[in-house]
Amino acid sequence: MLETDQINGEDGLSSTSIKVLEMREAVFEAWEKEVRALIKNAQEILPPVLINTLPVFYDNIAEAMTPDHPRARATSNTDIAAAHGNERARMTSYSAEQIIHEYQLFRDVFFRIAEERGIPLSGEERAVVIRSIDSAVRESVQKFTSMHDTFRHRVAASLSHDMRNPLSVVVSAAQLLTMAPHSEKAPIFARKILDNGRRLGAMIEELLEALSFNKGQKLPLVLTRFDIMELARKVCDEANDTENAGCTVEGESVIGYWCENSMRRALENLVTNAVKYGDGGGIDVKIEEAHERMMLSVHNSGTAIPMEHRGRIFEYLRREGGNQDGWGIGLPFVQSVAESHGGSIALDSSPATGTTFLIDVPVDCRPFVGADHEPVPGAGDANRPG
Structure with a gap:
């Protein structure tokens, strides 16, 4: 399980939450079949893009079902649902209605699998699931619509200028x-x-x-096959040597096709920001693979990012005032790296859990990065590239 606030393992989770986590793969298997059967534009989408950021969303639901957990619903303190809408706008020919439909299917499959497995859900636990999905629908569709509006604005600007x-x-x-x-x-x-x-x-x-x-601007990428765990360890070691960052890496080795230079610069930016804005309590880098996607998170404790700033920290040269220098171009670059690899970046920040940035990209991004890299036959059918 990879939670965006870095709560490790099953410590502190209710028995129902643990059972919900145990049925995750069954839920996604059934959900994928129904989505491909019932949503017109989903048939040809490769598995990593179809699953998208939903595994993290699912884990957040499980957390929120535990009483007194800092996460009241799956979208609390995180923009993971917005990241889902962002990817749907950039990576698919979906409509807003189809995003709503896939969340409805997710809800129906979730409750059906829970019933089949004899997992009793209280009224409040069911309400957590429904509130989480309702909130995710609003945030995903809002971001999806915003992405299309932004794209149209950029086109209009290009027309008027060029x-x-x-x-x-x-x-x-x-x-x-x-x-x-x-x-x-x-x-x-x-x-x-x-x-x-x-x-x-x-x-x-x-x-x-x-x-x-209908996709956003992408960075030029030079793709090679490497272990993201080794790269993360190198970046952390350098941060510990130069910044005394207290940076640690955990998780699993994930070998995939990415642009090593771009991923390195993105991770360096996230670690540098964690040092700059953290409270000196150390930096935790975590790596995990799920559903042919690689999830790399960087967490620091310290002051949470205010809610009113979260939608703007990925804007170039944004300055938020105060004594710090602002985010500059680092986070927008990280976002460009994630999106150019066919993935997303999400933010999770609260006073109780600290701040986590999550890069979520396909393990084999070759089919998703444009004409310079031809799709690999069967690339979507294997968990690891060959």
Whole structure:
């Protein structure tokens, strides 16, 4: 189990929560079958993208079902549901209605498996599940819609900026031709109109392609096969040497296809931020694999990130005031790395549990990073790349 607030193992969880965790794989197996059968655009989605951030969401539900746990519902103190909506916008051709449908199927499968296994759920435990799913639906759809709005705004900005110059040349040349149609310079004006008209046509083609592709900007990646655990240990060792960070790594070895340089820079940024904003209590890096996805989290204790700032810390050069320097470009870069690998980054922060950033990406990201890396036959059918 990988909880985003780094509560380890099953310590402190109720017996019902533990039983719920034990049925997780059965829930996801049944859910995936129903989603592929009932949601039109889900049939061709590879397993790591379909499962997405839901394993973490599921574990959070189990935690929230334990009385007096700091997590009142699965979306408490975390933006994991928003990360799900973000990925659905970037990685699929889903509609908002289909996101709602898959959460409804998740709810129905969860209660059905619990009943089949004879797990009694109290009224309050059932209410926790329902409140968690309802909240996740709102946050996922809101982020999904926001991503599409942001994309349209970027397209509009590109239209107004990039097309301004060729359009101006076309208008000016046409005006000159109107005033002096028989001028010796008429062929020059006509050539300018033709050349810049072609430029505008090419720009429109690119914009239409971008609109139909419907994904955010990605970093250029050089993919190699390596063990993310070894990379995490190197980054932690360097942080301990230079910052006396108290950085430790735990979890499991996960071998996959990622861009080592980008992942290293992303992890270095997260560890540096954990040192900068933590209380000196050490930094915990945890690695786990589930459903062909690699989850890497960096946790520090200390002051929680205020709720009003959480939606903005991934903006470039955002400054939040106070004595600290602000987040700068580090976290936006980390977000770009995660998204360019076909994954997401999520934030979990509260006074009770500290702050955790979670990178959640496919183990084999080759099918998800664009035309430069051809999809691997059967890549979605194996837990480890060969």
